[in-house]
Amino acid sequence: MHEFPARRPWALLAAAVLVATFAWLIYGGLNKNVVFFLTPNELLAKGVSAMDVPVRLGGQVKPGSVKWDEKTLKLVFSVTDGTGEVAVQSRGAPPQMFRDGMGVVVEGRFGRDGVFQSTSLMVKHSNEYRAPKAGERPQEMYKTLIKGPGA
Amino acid sequence: MIRLVARDALLISLAVLVLGAIMVPVAVRRQRRDWLDVAYAAVYTNFLLVTVAAVAMVIALVTHDFSVSYVAQVGSRATPLFYTVISLWGALEGSILFWAWVLALYSAAVVWINRNRPGNLVPYAASALLAVSFFFAVLLVGPANPFLAVSPVPLDGPGPNPLLQNHILMAVHPPLLYLGYVGMSVPFAFAIGAMLSGEVTSDDWVRLTRRWTLVSWGFLSAAIIAGMWWSYEVLGWGGYWAWDPVENASFIPWLTATAYLHSAMVQERRGMLRLWNLNLVVGTFVLTILGTFLTRSGIISSVHAFTTGTIGYFFLAFIALVLVSALAMVAGNSDRLRTTGRFDAVASRETVILFNNLFLTAFMFTVLVGTLFPLVAEYVRGVKVSVGEPFFNMMSLPMIVALLFLMGVGPALPWKSATAEEVKRKLLPPTIGAGVLAAVAWIAGARNVYAVLAFAFVGYSATANLREFWIGARARHMAHGEAWGTALARLVGGNRRRYGGYVAHLGVFLVALGVAASQTFRSEREGTLTPGESLTVAGRTVRLKEVWGRTERQRDVIGATLEVMSGGRARGTVEPRMNFYPTSREPVPTPAVRSAFFGDLYVSLMAFRPDGGSATVKVIYEPLVPWIWMGGGVVVLGALICVFPVAKRAEAVARSRAAGQVVAPRPLEGEA
Numbered sequence: 001m002h003e004f005p006a007r008r009p010w011a012l013l014a015a016a017v018l019v020a021t022f023a024w025l026i027y028g029g030l031n032k033n034v035v036f037f038l039t040p041n042e043l044l045a046k047g048v049s050a051m052d053v054p055v056r057l058g059g060q061v062k063p064g065s066v067k068w069d070e071k072t073l074k075l076v077f078s079v080t081d082g083t084g085e086v087a088v089q090s091r092g093a094p095p096q097m098f099r100d101g102m103g104v105v106v107e108g109r110f111g112r113d114g115v116f117q118s119t120s121l122m123v124k125h126s127n128e129y130r131a132p133k134a135g136e137r138p139q140e141m142y143k144t145l146i147k148g149p150g151a
Numbered sequence: 152m153i154r155l156v157a158r159d160a161l162l163i164s165l166a167v168l169v170l171g172a173i174m175v176p177v178a179v180r181r182q183r184r185d186w187l188d189v190a191y192a193a194v195y196t197n198f199l200l201v202t203v204a205a206v207a208m209v210i211a212l213v214t215h216d217f218s219v220s221y222v223a224q225v226g227s228r229a230t231p232l233f234y235t236v237i238s239l240w241g242a243l244e245g246s247i248l249f250w251a252w253v254l255a256l257y258s259a260a261v262v263w264i265n266r267n268r269p270g271n272l273v274p275y276a277a278s279a280l281l282a283v284s285f286f287f288a289v290l291l292v293g294p295a296n297p298f299l300a301v302s303p304v305p306l307d308g309p310g311p312n313p314l315l316q317n318h319i320l321m322a323v324h325p326p327l328l329y330l331g332y333v334g335m336s337v338p339f340a341f342a343i344g345a346m347l348s349g350e351v352t353s354d355d356w357v358r359l360t361r362r363w364t365l366v367s368w369g370f371l372s373a374a375i376i377a378g379m380w381w382s383y384e385v386l387g388w389g390g391y392w393a394w395d396p397v398e399n400a401s402f403i404p405w406l407t408a409t410a411y412l413h414s415a416m417v418q419e420r421r422g423m424l425r426l427w428n429l430n431l432v433v434g435t436f437v438l439t440i441l442g443t444f445l446t447r448s449g450i451i452s453s454v455h456a457f458t459t460g461t462i463g464y465f466f467l468a469f470i471a472l473v474l475v476s477a478l479a480m481v482a483g484n485s486d487r488l489r490t491t492g493r494f495d496a497v498a499s500r501e502t503v504i505l506f507n508n509l510f511l512t513a514f515m516f517t518v519l520v521g522t523l524f525p526l527v528a529e530y531v532r533g534v535k536v537s538v539g540e541p542f543f544n545m546m547s548l549p550m551i552v553a554l555l556f557l558m559g560v561g562p563a564l565p566w567k568s569a570t571a572e573e574v575k576r577k578l579l580p581p582t583i584g585a586g587v588l589a590a591v592a593w594i595a596g597a598r599n600v601y602a603v604l605a606f607a608f609v610g611y612s613a614t615a616n617l618r619e620f621w622i623g624a625r626a627r628h629m630a631h632g633e634a635w636g637t638a639l640a641r642l643v644g645g646n647r648r649r650y651g652g653y654v655a656h657l658g659v660f661l662v663a664l665g666v667a668a669s670q671t672f673r674s675e676r677e678g679t680l681t682p683g684e685s686l687t688v689a690g691r692t693v694r695l696k697e698v699w700g701r702t703e704r705q706r707d708v709i710g711a712t713l714e715v716m717s718g719g720r721a722r723g724t725v726e727p728r729m730n731f732y733p734t735s736r737e738p739v740p741t742p743a744v745r746s747a748f749f750g751d752l753y754v755s756l757m758a759f760r761p762d763g764g765s766a767t768v769k770v771i772y773e774p775l776v777p778w779i780w781m782g783g784g785v786v787v788l789g790a791l792i793c794v795f796p797v798a799k800r801a802e803a804v805a806r807s808r809a810a811g812q813v814v815a816p817r818p819l820e821g822e823a
Contacts, residue, residue: 022513025546026520033542034524037535054539070679070758070767092677093757093767123737138700138707138731138738144762145700146707 035107041084043110056107057086057116063100068093079104079116086110090118098123154219157207158298161291164200167193168285175278179271179348187274191262194277197284198259205252208297209239218304221245221297227310229705229733234316240325241311243447243462244297249325250443251287253333258284261337261363272356276337276344283336286469294462310705313732313739320381327374328401332439334367335404338411339436339477342429346480352487354418357428361415362794364432368408369790375401376662376783387740387755389675389771391779392666394543399522400442403515407435410511413504413561420566421501422491426481427508429488433477438519440470450526496568503561510550510557517546548601552608555663558656559612562619577615584614597671605667613660616653623650648793655789661782668775669750675771677757681764685716689772691752692716693725698763707731709738711756711766715745727756727768750774 037056038046057079065078065087075090088106108118139146171193178186211219212235215228225238225245240246258280265273291297315321338360345356378401379391392398411431414424444450448463494502521538528536563577588610592603620639627638643650674689685694693713700709710728714721725743732739742755751773758767 022516026517029542029546030520030524030538033539033545034528034536035539037537056537070760070765073677073679073767093679093769137733138709139702142700142707142709142761145698145709145759146702 037105039081039084040079040086041081043086043116044084051110051112053109054107055110055116056105057088057110057118058103058105059086061098061100061102061104066094066098066100075121079106086116087114088116088118090121092121094121153207153211153216154298154300157204157211158292158296160200160203160207161288161298164197164204165285165288165292167196167200168281168288171197172278172281172285175274175281179274190274190277190281191266194258194262194281197281198255201248201252201255204291204298205239205248208245208248209236212236212238215308217306217308218301219297220299220301223301223305223308225311226308227705228307230310230316231705233322234311237322237325238311238315240329241315241321244291244295246325246447247287247290247295248297250329250333251284251291253329254280254284254287254336257334257337261340265359270350271348272341272344272350272359274344275347276340279340279343280336283340286465290462290465294465309734310732313706313730313735314385316705316732317730317739317741318381318385320377320384324374324377324381327370327377331367331369331371331374332401332404332442334363334370335408335435335439337363337367338432342432343477343480346429346484351425351429351484354422354425357415357418360432361412361419364408364411364415364435365790365794368405368412369787369794371401371405371408372786372790373783375405376780376786380780383776384742384744385739387742389673389742389753389755389769389773391776394518394521394538394540396522397446399518400445403518403522404435404438404442406511406515406518407431407438410508410515411435414508417501417504423493423501424505424508425488425490426485429481429484433473433481437470437473437477438515440466440473444470445522498564498569498574500561500564500566503557503564507554507557507561510554514547514550514554517550518543521546551663552601552604555605555608555612555660558659559608559615562653562656563615580618581611581614585611592667592671595672599671602667602671605663609660609663609667613657616656616660619653620650643792647795651789651792651794653789654792655786658782658785658787658789661778661785663782665775665777665779665782669773669779672774673771675769677767677769679758679765679767686768686770688752688770691770691772693752693754693768693770694721695766695768696724698759698766700763705732709756709759711759711768713743713754713768715752725752725754727754729756729759746777748777751776 035054035056036050037058038050040057040059043050043055043057059079059081062078062080062085065076067076068074070093073092075092075094076087078085078087080086088108090106090108102123105122106116106118107120107122108116110116171190174186174190174193178184178190208219208221210216211222212226213232215222215226217223217226221242221244225242226235230238238245240249258277261280262273262277265276310316341356341360341363342351345351345360350356375398378398382393382398383389383391408431411428414428414431417424418428444463444466448466450463494505496502521542524538525536528534559581560578563581565573569577585607589603589607592606597603597606620642623642624635624638627633627642628635631638633641643654676686676688678686680686680695682695682697685692693715696712696714698709698711700707702708708728708730710726713725713727715723715725723745725745727743728741729738730741740755742753745752745754751771753771753773755769755771756766757769759765
């Protein structure tokens with residue numbers, strides 16, 4: 001690729017134009033598709049400029065805010081970073097064991113009505129090993145389903 | 152005890168590697184074959200030593216020797232034997248050990264197979280492989296040491312990451328990926344060897360290198376497909392590719408390796424693109440190390456990133472060292488790499504391959520920029536961003552459809568230059584295939600321009616590639632009166648590199664069809680069912696029978712049994728489940744996939760009422776997804792056909808036959 005065109009100026013020019021077009025396409029594509037990762041506080045501080053654009057919102061699920069209708073599959077909860085708080089609406093089932101206080105990242109758009117419409121919901125796993133507390137083990141939480149050995 | 156044996160083996164290997172790498176230049180300068188044999192012995196010894204360490208680790212894992220740090224980290228008495236063994240590559244330190252072992256294996260194989268090759272290329276290549284091995288040995292005694300002492304010795308451990316012990320593909324994808332990734336060190340070592348020995352001006356090293364690149368490329372292709380399959384079977388979202396950084400890390404070097412496999416032919420046949428090929432080989436190797444850095448340093452959080460430690464700096468330093476020294480060597484050789492051939496015409500195979508390289512390289516840069524951008528943005532401006540899927544799709548789809556088209560044009564055109572008549576005869580008939588598949592896609596309801604184009608170009612190129620088999624086999628059938636089967640077998644057997652390549656193309660078309668169809672025609676519904684209730688997607692109905700739970704040895708399971716109905720009758724059941732591992736509060740989804748030739752019914756258990764009164768399920772109909780996995784198999788078959796060693800006698804017979812039948816092959820288009 002080096003040897004062939006380099007001897008002719010027009011080929012060099014064509015290559016330069018090609019590379020420039022490609023770089024410009026990448027630049028434009030990135031500009032349009034970069035998704036910011038924000039906490040509720042940062043999102044609220046940005047105000048209108050953060051509305052109706054794709055955003056990733058990260059924080060904890062506010063205790064007591066989770067409402068899920070298993071018939072309509074509508075999920076409503078609030079994400080908080082301690083001070084700020086944003087209401088999130090999502091469709092579909094929440095990840096199992098979706099619980100108060102857990103870390104979540106929701107991707108979607110912050111609407112002008114002040115509600116964050118989420119298109120995808122990710123649970124933040126903690127990699128640290130930690131034995132489940134009493135009452136948290138599946139055998140205990142779902143006693144009626146998991147009979148356990150010997151039952 | 153076993154810990155000390157393994158640790159000492161790794162320490163000794165450090166010394167052996169240094170000795171071997173230094174012996175090579177001395178032996179070459181003094182023309183001492185016996186000293187060279189010492190260097191080669193170092194390569195074999197290193198393989199033995201790393202094997203000792205790897206076997207020691209497996210024994211430690213199987214015997215639950217929790218005094219070994221790595222076992223304490225990933226072992227658990229409750230984990231089944233199978234997953235205990237494969238947890239060798241389930242976390243950082245073990246995966247680096249496995250990596251070092253694969254590299255030692257490749258090095259030993261390369262040196263053994265080529266030990267009698269005249270010239271200084273192989274000695275210098277061995278030296279380069281020893282140097283790369285040295286880097287990984289340093290990691291193993293330093294930041295990624297799996298054999299540290301643990302005190303007090305724990306009685307039990309947490310077991311491997313739940314996601315990594317939930318599916319049998321975990322035994323398949325990582326080894327394939329290592330074989331593919333690590334294998335790219337071999338072409339790199341040959342490139343270094345060619346430059347240091349001065350053989351870079353002959354094109355023979357490219358012939359040698361292309362073969363080894365094919366081996367790694369075959370493994371890497373299989374690994375990427377297996378990774379997609381794993382993600383499809385385990386993650387429960389019904390997809391197989393998300394432009395996730397770790398997926399990209401495996402894909403980026405695949406693109407440059409693919410480019411090299413094609414452009415190497417141009418160098419062999421036409422003596423062009425010499426410097427370019429050298430850059431592709433070096434670049435591919437650097438990209439595999441970069442990929443390892445991305446996935447192993449913890450800089451990107453994912454199931455592949457295990458820890459955050461100092462190991463990232465080692466990788467960055469190594470990448471910098473390789474880039475600077477290799478590129479300096481390439482630059483120093485650039486004057487000697489003048490091209491001897493020239494592009495005669497636009498309508499020629501080499502021009503098509505030139506465009507193929509252009510698109511593959513642009514594709515590589517796109518994915519690379521999109522993957523690295525978040526890291527750079529965070530480092531430079533302190534903002535946390537991610538690059539969305541739309542970027543990758545928008546940028547890559549035009550290049551993908553263009554490449555699909557070129558895959559048909561290239562094989563149809565001859566080297567050097569095609570006459571107008573040839574162009575017409577070869578390039579026009581496949582348009583029928585394009586029309587047929589485009590019509591099928593349109594009638595099926597595809598309206599997205601790239602979807603229709605993808606179908607059309609697959610139709611075009613598949614026809615063009617299949618026609619090559621047809622034309623060749625027909626010629627043999629007519630000329631020698633061979634039966635069709637024999638004619639086809641001898642056609643492929645007589646020029647396996649060429650026809651193996653076309654087989655690999657056909658595999659890519661299957662993958663492309665699977666992806667295009669499943670992205671375009673996927674239908675999905677989610678709903679909460681009580682026992683007896685049903686949900687219908689794309690004419691396929693599932694009915695909930697019951698929600699159940701049970702305790703298995705290493706986990707608890709909640710599952711739902713659903714009947715798959717068709718024509719009012721139950722045709723079988725599916726059992727999507729959630730597996731609860733003691734190490735993680737969140738369960739691992741385990742969707743149920745019911746495969747048929749034309750598509751999968753994919754059922755995921757999303758939620759359930761604790762009393763079993765209802766289950767929320769997601770049901771997806773995914774057309775042609777099985778074709779992706781089949782296509783991967785065909786790609787690998789193609790690589791196998793190309794690379795499988797020719798028996799010496801058969802080769803001689805083929806050569807004498809080719810020489811004897813000067814009349815026949817030309818009009819039969821039997822040339823590569």
